Amino acid sequence: MEGGSYIKRLHWRKKCYPVQTEADSALSIVERTVFVSFKEYSVRIVMPGKVIGTNGCIDKTETLLWSVKSDYFLTEPYEMWAESKVTNTWAWIVTGVFILFVIIGLIIRLFRKRKI
Secondary structure (H helix, E strand, C coil): CHHHHHHHCCCCHHHHHHHHHHHHHHHHHHHHHCCCCCCEEEEEEECCCEEEEECCEECCCCEEEEEEECCHHHHCCCCCCEEEECCCHHHHHHHHHHHHHHHHHHHHHHHHHHHC
16 A cells, blocks of 8 residues: 555554554565455356356356455455256266167067067
8 A cells, every 4th residue: 555545544643654664565565475455356267057056146158256355355254156057968868768778678578468
């Protein structure tokens, strides 16, 4: 923060002016090394398949978006979740072939019983 903006917020300004530069430079070092920053940022992801649940925002292209304030992480945990569903095409094909074999087997069995 430029120009001692943190120090100016304090009520005891006169006592803090001698250490204003040192305090602001120390705080900027802490911000760079410990915290991401105190600015907002966003997280975007694309899930496979159809999104069936999320606590984020969804745009037209099925991209999920969470707008995050990094100072929020200092006080509370922030949970981002998404759930999607992918159709198992191979499972539908295997199931269809199995049902087809069962139906063909039942038809063949009925024809053999009628011949006897």
